Amino acid sequence: MARSTNTQFAVAVHVLTYLAGDVDAPVSSEELSGSTNTNPVYIRRALGPLREAGLVRSRPGVHGGWELAADPRQISLAQVWETLQGSEPVLGLHGPAPDCVVGRGVRDSLVALDRAVAAAVGTELAHYTVHDVLSGRLRLAEGFRQDS
DSSP states (O other): OOOOOOOHHHHHHHHHHHHHSSOOSOBOHHHHHHHHTSOHHHHHHHHHHHHHTTSEEEEOSTTOEEEESSOTTTOBHHHHHHHHHTTOOSSOOOOOOTTOHHHHHHHHHHHHHHHHHHHHHHHHHTTOBHHHHHHTHHHHHTTSOOOO
16 A cells, blocks of 8 residues: 655745745745645645745735745755655655564665665755756756756
């Protein structure tokens, strides 16, 4: 049975790209949720850690909302990934029975593999910025990294 996929990274990149576009005022969570087809609460939860990392800022009030706090050319997708993912497993590890020798060995192997996968994801994402997404550079790459 497949587990649900965490979409926070994708939603965060979408929102950062939206904010990097031609906007001249803070953008409400409601407007961002319309663009991402998610709930405004989900937007706020995804952007909270990015605010703490100094990538976005929020302004309260009637004319408040979200805006970029950094140059989109300086926001790497790896920075977004690491801010949201932290040390959480990428592969969705499970907890085997504590008295199972096989399970402990499998878990240790999967933890090592998970760390390698997380490092590989971060390395690949470090090649791209929010500006690259906005400009369409990644669409042009069709899944393959293009050096600038």
